[in-house]
Amino acid sequence: MKVVAIAIVAIFVFGPDKLPEFIRNATGVLRKVRTFADSAKQDLRSELGPEFKDFEFEDLHPKTFVRKHMLDGDEFAGMEQIRNALDPRPELEEITAAMRDGADGADGREPGAVSLTKVAEANPPARHVFDPDAT
Structure with missing residues (x-):
């Protein structure tokens, strides 16, 4: 066209x-x-x-230069290590496992364990009265 x-x-x-x-x-x-x-x-x-x-003069192009000198085959030599270092999944899995362990022992909790269930409070906190004319 x-x-x-x-x-x-x-x-x-x-x-x-x-x-x-x-x-x-x-x-x-x-x-x-x-x-x-x-x-x-x-x-x-x-x-x-x-x-x-x-x-080859085409090798002087910045993209070609980086590909030729920084890549081993198709993959950057240290790319897998960088990906693993920046991946937050292992830390998140560890935190999730700790939270699940705390939730599993909620009935006979250990000291310092956190309960994930919401408990209704016996004495709810007193509400402050808001006066729009006072502000």
Whole structure:
């Protein structure tokens, strides 16, 4: 759809007579730029010496650089250790187990155990009277 829209705009801008000539000129410029870039890469490789014969300029892109130097295969070398260190599940499971143990012994509770059941208080606390005019 985008290509069709660009083609229609190009026909309106350049006209149907000059459009083929413009396309030929644009492809010629692109070919010249590519050959110039390839020759510059070859010159740079030859100047760097034989130890850099496998050097790829795409490796200088930050994402590619990080993938190549920080990843072992598909996984970051220490990623599993980082995931385990940041995972809160073991601590939550420990807290849950402690809470369940406290709830299981609620009838004959140990000292310091917490009851998870709500107990109605015999003497509810007195409510303070709120006076909206006093504030």
